[in-house]
Amino acid sequence: xxxxTIVIKQRSGNSYRxxxxxxxxxxxxxLIAFSLICLIPVLLVLSASxxxxxxxxxxxxxxxxMSFSTAAYDFxxxxxxxIMNAYVVTSIVTAIGTxxxxxIMSLLAYALSRQRFALRKPLSFYAFFTLLFNGGLIPFxxxxxxxxxLKDNPLILILPYLVSVWNVLLLRTSFQSLPEELLDAARxxxxxxxxxxxxxxxxxSTPVLATVALFTMLSYWNDWWMSLLFIxxxxxxxxxxxxxxIMQGLEKMNATPEIAAxxxxxxxxxxxxMAMAFFAVGPVALAYxxxxxxxxxxxxxxxxx
Amino acid sequence: xxxISGSMVRSAVPSGQVxxxxxxxxxxxxxxxxxxxxxxxxxxxxxxxxxxxxxxPGIIIAFIDLKFNLGPWASPWVGLDNFxxxxxxxxxxxxxxxxxxxxxxxxITGTMGAIGVALLMNEVHGKFRARIYQSAMFxxxxxxxxxxxxxxxxxxxxxxxxxxxxxxxIGVEPMQWYSSPxxxxxxxxxxxxxxxVGVSSIIYLATMVGINPEFYEAAKIDGASKLDxxxxxxxxxxxxxxxxxxxxxxxxxxxxxxGLFFIVxxxxxxxxxxxDVIDTFVYRSLIQLNDVGMSAAAGLAQSVIGFILVIISxxxxxxxxxxxxxx
Numbered sequence: 262x263x264x265x266t267i268v269i270k271q272r273s274g275n276s277y278r279x280x281x282x283x284x285x286x287x288x289x290x291x292l293i294a295f296s297l298i299c300l301i302p303v304l305l306v307l308s309a310s311x312x313x314x315x316x317x318x319x320x321x322x323x324x325x326x327m328s329f330s331t332a333a334y335d336f337x338x339x340x341x342x343x344i345m346n347a348y349v350v351t352s353i354v355t356a357i358g359t360x361x362x363x364x365i366m367s368l369l370a371y372a373l374s375r376q377r378f379a380l381r382k383p384l385s386f387y388a389f390f391t392l393l394f395n396g397g398l399i400p401f402x403x404x405x406x407x408x409x410x411l412k413d414n415p416l417i418l419i420l421p422y423l424v425s426v427w428n429v430l431l432l433r434t435s436f437q438s439l440p441e442e443l444l445d446a447a448r449x450x451x452x453x454x455x456x457x458x459x460x461x462x463x464x465x466s467t468p469v470l471a472t473v474a475l476f477t478m479l480s481y482w483n484d485w486w487m488s489l490l491f492i493x494x495x496x497x498x499x500x501x502x503x504x505x506x507i508m509q510g511l512e513k514m515n516a517t518p519e520i521a522a523x524x525x526x527x528x529x530x531x532x533x534x535m536a537m538a539f540f541a542v543g544p545v546a547l548a549y550x551x552x553x554x555x556x557x558x559x560x561x562x563x564x565x566x
Numbered sequence: 567x568x569x570i571s572g573s574m575v576r577s578a579v580p581s582g583q584v585x586x587x588x589x590x591x592x593x594x595x596x597x598x599x600x601x602x603x604x605x606x607x608x609x610x611x612x613x614x615x616x617x618x619x620x621x622x623p624g625i626i627i628a629f630i631d632l633k634f635n636l637g638p639w640a641s642p643w644v645g646l647d648n649f650x651x652x653x654x655x656x657x658x659x660x661x662x663x664x665x666x667x668x669x670x671x672x673x674i675t676g677t678m679g680a681i682g683v684a685l686l687m688n689e690v691h692g693k694f695r696a697r698i699y700q701s702a703m704f705x706x707x708x709x710x711x712x713x714x715x716x717x718x719x720x721x722x723x724x725x726x727x728x729x730x731x732x733x734x735x736i737g738v739e740p741m742q743w744y745s746s747p748x749x750x751x752x753x754x755x756x757x758x759x760x761x762x763v764g765v766s767s768i769i770y771l772a773t774m775v776g777i778n779p780e781f782y783e784a785a786k787i788d789g790a791s792k793l794d795x796x797x798x799x800x801x802x803x804x805x806x807x808x809x810x811x812x813x814x815x816x817x818x819x820x821x822x823x824x825g826l827f828f829i830v831x832x833x834x835x836x837x838x839x840x841x842d843v844i845d846t847f848v849y850r851s852l853i854q855l856n857d858v859g860m861s862a863a864a865g866l867a868q869s870v871i872g873f874i875l876v877i878i879s880x881x882x883x884x885x886x887x888x889x890x891x892x893x
Contacts, residue, residue, distance in 0.1 A: 284792055288689045295683070296702035299764065302717035303705075305728065309720060321726035369610030372603040379600050384607055391618035394873045397865030398848050399858060400624025401617075403638075408620075424613045454602040475708075483710030485829070501712045508715055508832060531726060538716040542709060549708050553701055 303542065310334070310536035314529040322535075333532035337540070344537065346496060347503040354418045354499065355481040362423040362477045367470070369424065370432030371458050376441075385433075388426050402490060413494045418487050422480050428473045435469035436462055471555035478548055500541050507534060627862040648863035655860070657847065665843040668751060668827075669819045672758050673812060679763040681804065684770035685796060703764030711825035718757060718830055745836040754826060754841065773807050774800060810883050817879035820844060820872045844868050 488502035822843035851861030
């Protein structure tokens with residue numbers, strides 16, 4: 262990159278510089294526009310969530326609130342059971358799933374990355390074959406409900422996503438690039454494979470680990486599919502599944518009589534909806550801010566063969 | 567000679583005895599060498615077994631008339647009847663067309679969009695600015711499709727939607743988006759580009775960054791404009807990557823993005839003519855129609871055809887660039 266700038270500077274004839282700067286302006290304008298488009302829906306939802314119900318009914322959803330009100334958030338906080346419960350379910354599932362998933366996937370990937378492991382090839386095939394062929398939805402559904410009997414069991418929200426073979430692939434590629442001499446040196450010093458794994462392989466693979474951690478976290482936080490298939494018990498609804506049900510009109514925004522009275526029977530449904538969507542995005546945005554610096558490096562390293 | 571052969575005979579005797587004990591010795595040796603790795607791989611391998619391999623015998627459901635009280639092994643065998651029903655259903659053609667057509671559109675528009683973004687990003691020289699753009703453009707990829715459906719609803723809702731408000735303000739009659747199937751291919755393509763292009767541009771950008779800068783310098787000396795450089799240097803050098811990614815995507819052309827077609831459309835029956843795809847069809851047959859046999863048949867057909875396509879496309883990829891093939 263630096264080299265390119267130097268080259269441009271060297272060749273800066275007057276007209277060239279002019280077209281170059283116009284071109285660069287255009288490039289940046291398009292990218293700024295697209296970046297904004299990527300973020301605008303969040304703004305739309307945020308703006309709707311802090312509008313008054315009447316403003317939404319009158320003007321519809323707008324990019325900037327026509328009037329300001331925290332009624333939607335007050336409503337959610339005033340009777341939080343449903344939402345808080347979904348939040349707790351999702352948080353616990355995400356925390357446990359990410360912790361165990363990351364450990365289990367890293368261990369598997371580490372074993373598959375070692376040349377000296379005799380079962381490396383057959384086990385790799387065993388894992389990666391599942392990317393190419395699967396029994397399909399119906400056998401999976403019947404196996405979980407009839408054989409494992411995990412319908413309405415919180416474990417079904419965790420177990421299926423613990424191992425994502427794509428992530429194992431990323432991790433394996435990263436572990437393969439560890440310098441073998443370094444590991445051998447540790448072995449000569451008497452370190453066993455567990456110690457090498459935890460004290461050398463893991464610390465040296467931070468970008469990929471952070472990337473896989475982010476992916477795993479998101480796969481849990483954003484999941485609605487397992488709930489859609491296997492969860493009927495409302496106490497086990499995840500935040501996404503609750504949102505889905507609200508959007509489908511399957512879940513009514515029930516209010517206790519006192520709260521309903523406070524709103525004069527006109528529950529702020531339009532704004533509460535959007536406030537909840539914003540609630541669901543919040544933690545994702547936060548995790549993303551913290552982990553995104555590893556993200557590009559992580560997938561670039563992992564996808565190099 | 568005699569001495570040597572004698573020693574050979576002597577040494578042959580104990581080594582001939584080794585196989586008797588050696589199974590255990592060798593097993594021990596094997597475990598000494600590989601036991602730790604096997605233990606490390608065990609939890610992951612077990613989970614893969616439970617959730618990917620153990621359900622596979624259930625494929626048999628496509629060939630039986632499943633009676634839940636009898637269980638799958640005692641239910642009557644019906645051969646290919648379920649596939650027969652599947653072919654006879656008038657919906658099959660529509661579902662197949664929607665799946666293939668929409669996936670083809672996603673491949674074409676997604677690739678063009680990703681290359682476009684990568685070309686633009688390749689011209690951004692400020693590191694900080696590049697970081698800001700990429701952060702914004704990756705963000706949609708991390709949003710759940712449920713929340714995306716809220717976004718889409720905020721735009722397209724008949725009474726409150728932003729789009730209808732804009733239409734009203736310029737004096738155009740507002741639209742009933744959720745009952746107009748003809749617009750949904752375009753809407754879903756926009757959503758898919760919005761969600762995926764930022765992240766999928768990375769791989770193209772990585773390739774562009776790797777292009778030897780001397781090519782561009784030489785072109786500049788010959789008076790090539792920026793567009794010429796893109797046309798005659800960058801794009802040709804991207805062709806292998808484009809080919810490979812496209813082939814891999816074609817390998818998955820029978821698999822639709824369930825969330826996009828089911829959640830974003832809010833599973834609205836009025837939109838089925840353009841948005842019902844194999845995956846939503848299988849799900850609906852299972853949950854709503856409770857037709858396990860036919861949906862299993864559809865799922866199996868999808869898996870098998872998908873598998874064959876992946877194998878074929880991988881073979882082609884291997885011809886183009888052995889390094890890039892999946893296996």
